[in-house]
Amino acid sequence: MYFDKIPTVLTADELLDRSFRRATKKMREKPDKRHANEDFVRAITQATHDKLVSIIQSFPEFEELPPFYRDLCDILFGMDNLKKNLGMIGWAAKNVRDVGAGISRGMRWSDTQVERKRAVARIASIVHRADDALRYLNDVRNVLRDLPVISTDEFTIVVAGYPNVGKSSFIRLVSSGDPEVASYPFTTKGVIVGHRDAERRRRIQFIDTPGLLDRPDEERNVIEKQALNALVYVADIVMFILDASENCGYSIEAQIKLREEIESIISVPMVTVVNKSDMKSMEGYYNMSTTTKEGVDEVLAELLRLREEMKEEEIVDLRSELPVPEMRRHGARLDDPTSNF
Ligand SMILES: Nc1nc2c(ncn2[C@@H]2O[C@H](COP(=O)(O)OP(=O)(O)OP(=O)(O)O)[C@@H](O)[C@H]2O)c(=O)[nH]1
Numbered sequence: 001m002y003f004d005k006i007p008t009v010l011t012a013d014e015l016l017d018r019s020f021r022r023a024t025k026k027m028r029e030k031p032d033k034r035h036a037n038e039d040f041v042r043a044i045t046q047a048t049h050d051k052l053v054s055i056i057q058s059f060p061e062f063e064e065l066p067p068f069y070r071d072l073c074d075i076l077f078g079m080d081n082l083k084k085n086l087g088m089i090g091w092a093a094k095n096v097r098d099v100g101a102g103i104s105r106g107m108r109w110s111d112t113q114v115e116r117k118r119a120v121a122r123i124a125s126i127v128h129r130a131d132d133a134l135r136y137l138n139d140v141r142n143v144l145r146d147l148p149v150i151s152t153d154e155f156t157i158v159v160a161g162y163p164n165v166g167k168s169s170f171i172r173l174v175s176s177g178d179p180e181v182a183s184y185p186f187t188t189k190g191v192i193v194g195h196r197d198a199e200r201r202r203r204i205q206f207i208d209t210p211g212l213l214d215r216p217d218e219e220r221n222v223i224e225k226q227a228l229n230a231l232v233y234v235a236d237i238v239m240f241i242l243d244a245s246e247n248c249g250y251s252i253e254a255q256i257k258l259r260e261e262i263e264s265i266i267s268v269p270m271v272t273v274v275n276k277s278d279m280k281s282m283e284g285y286y287n288m289s290t291t292t293k294e295g296v297d298e299v300l301a302e303l304l305r306l307r308e309e310m311k312e313e314e315i316v317d318l319r320s321e322l323p324v325p326e327m328r329r330h331g332a333r334l335d336d337p338t339s340n341f
C-alpha cells in the first residue's frame with residue numbers, strides 16, 4: 001500500500017525538540033570546545049532540515065498514484081491543498097538550511113553564545129511558520145492510513161445505489177466486509193472493501209459505496225464523489241440496488257434515473273437488483289431480500305456467471321491479438337525437411 005508507512009507528522013514544537021536533542025547528542029559525541037557553538041548551529045540546522053525533508057518524502061507523489069487513489073485524494077483533500085502544504089514544508093526546510101548556514105559561517109570569526117541563540121530563535125521561528133501545514137499533513141496522514149486497500153488484480157464488484165437501499169446489508173451478507181448498517185441515509189461515508197473466496201483461491205473483491213443521489217455532479221458531496229470514483233475506476237461489474245418499497249425514503253423513479261445516469265458513465269456491465277423484496281418486488285429485475293435472504297443466491301450466481309463470461313471474452317480477445325505464427329502462415333510443417341523454416 002502507498003499510505004500505511006507514513007509516520008506521524010510532528011508538530012513544530014515536537015520537531016524542534018527532537019532536532020535539539022539530536023544536535024545535543026551529536027555535540028556530546030564530538031566535543032570540540034573551540035567551535036562548540038558553531039558546531040551546534042550546524043548540527044541543529046542539519047537535524048531540522050533533514051526532519052522536514054523526510055516528512056515530504058514520506059508522502060507519495062500524489063499525481064503519480066493509480067487513478068483511483070489519485071482522484072480519491074483530490075476528492076478528500078484537494079490536490080492544490082496537498083501541494084500547498086507540502087510546499088510549505090519544503091519552504092521551511094530550505095529556509096532553515098539557508099539561515100543556519102549563513103549564521104554558522106559568520107561564527108567562524110565570532111563563535112559566541114549570542115549568535116548561537118540567534119540561530120536557534122530564527123530556526124524555531126521558521127519551523128513555527130510551518131506548524132499549520134505540519135498539523136494539516138498529520139490529519140491527512142491519519143485519513144490516508146485508514147483508506148481501504150483496493151486490489152487491482154482481483155475481480156471487483158462495486159455495489160451502488162441510492163442511500164438506505166441495503167447496499168451494506170448485501171455486502172455484509174456475501175463478503176467479509178463489515179460495513180455499518182443503519183436505517184438512515186448516508187450511513188456509509190467512504191468506500192468499504194470485502195472479499196469472497198472463489199474457485200482456486202481466487203478472491204472476488206466487493207466494494208460497498210456511499211449512497212448516491214440523482215443530482216448534478218457539482219452538487220454532489222464528498223461522500224457521493226467517493227462512490228462515483230470507485231464506480232469509474234475499480235469496477236469490473238457494477239451491481240445497482242433499487243428499493244421498490246421506497247422504504248429508503250426516495251422514489252423509485254428517482255432511483256431509476258440515477259441507475260440510467262450511472263450506466264451512461266461506466267464502461268462495464270451492470271446488474272440491477274431490487275432489494276427489500278420482502279416488502280415489494282418488481283418485475284423485470286432480479287429481486288432479493290437481504291433480510292429474509294430470499295433471492296440472494298440467485299443474484300450471486302448471476303454475478304459469478306457474468307464474471308465467467310467476461311473471463312472467457314478476455315481469453316478470446318487475447319487470442320485474437322496473438323500474432324499468427326510465421327510457419328503456419330506459410331503452410332510449412334516442422335517435420336518437412338525441404339522446408340526453409
Ligand atoms: N425490509 C427490509 N429491510 C432491509 C433490507 N435490506 C436492508 N434493509 C434495511 O434498510 C436499511 C438500510 O440498510 P443499509 O444496508 O444500511 O443501506 P445502505 O444502502 O448501505 O445505506 P447507506 O450506507 O446509507 O447508503 C437498514 O435499516 C436495513 O435493515 C431488506 O431486504 N428488507
Ligand SMILES: [Mg+2]
Binds near residue numbers: 167168187209210211
Ligand atoms: Mg451503506
